[in-house]
């Protein structure tokens with residue numbers, strides 16, 4: 001190591017630019033930690049290097065604090081896991097007081113999205129208005145697709161185009177920060193929903209949330225305390241990639257792709273389909289450093305393949321690297 005006469009290190013001679021310029025800022029790499037899987041960052045700061053990430057999305061914040069659904073809140077199965085956390089979070093005031101100051105003081109390079117979830121369009125507006133003036137984050141991810149909201153006895157807003165329109169346009173009128181809309185994976189017409197969100201003022205789309213499901217034990221009892229829940233993990237990968245691919249052709253917005261990503265190949269599938277940023281969620285439960293490792297892995301992969309910029313890989317047209325070298 002360090003020989004001046006040896007071959008040049010490709011990493012030094014041919015750096016890969018994983019940086020992405022988007023939403024008026026720079027993401028140092030495309031890897032985000034998905035909402036609900038990293039708390040507000042602080043909870044994981046002793047375990048992972050948050051500053052090695054492109055960014056993170058906070059747990060969804062509601063107007064009032066919530067303790068969440070009865071235990072057990074998570075259950076594993078062969079294709080991944082299920083959760084019904086039930087929006088446990090410190091609420092608008094608690095987030096302002098206890099969470100955003102930490103993010104403001106500790107993160108310089110990683111970009112933060114605050115996820116917000118309301119039971120009505122008005123609650124979304126209250127959250128955006130109440131958080132907009134604070135420091136410590138880049139923009140909002142509007143969670144229109146939580147499958148576990150027992151207070152709303154209705155399909156998620158993401159499956160109701162008029163709700164998508166009113167939440168997006170109302171939020172748009174209340175903030176200049178970038179707005180992501182998080183859609184549902186069981187949307188029968190994701191292209192149409194995406195167009196609605198785009199027209200109403202979304203800056204990007206997150207595709208997608210967990211898929212509604214139910215696990216029963218041998219006696220027929222639900223394995224989650226709340227009954228049904230949301231499926232996540234490897235089982236979501238093909239559906240997620242397909243949704244990105246469908247939406248990519250319908251809108252011009254940048255997409256955050258997630259669902260079943262753990263390794264480099266998974267992230268590349270989303271990128272090739274059209275996702276500019278990617279999210280890691282369930283994989284972090286098995287290995288809290290999964291996101292960090294993915295960022296490093298993408299960098300190494302690009303270097304090995306001679307890719308100069310991550311943005312060259314983002315579909316729909318195949319980028320410069322189509323075949324194995």
Ligand code: RRO
Nearest residue numbers: 084085086087146148210230
């Ligand atoms: O808190 C939850 O149970 C939860 C939410 Br808000 C969500 O958006 N997606 C999910 O799988 N769980």
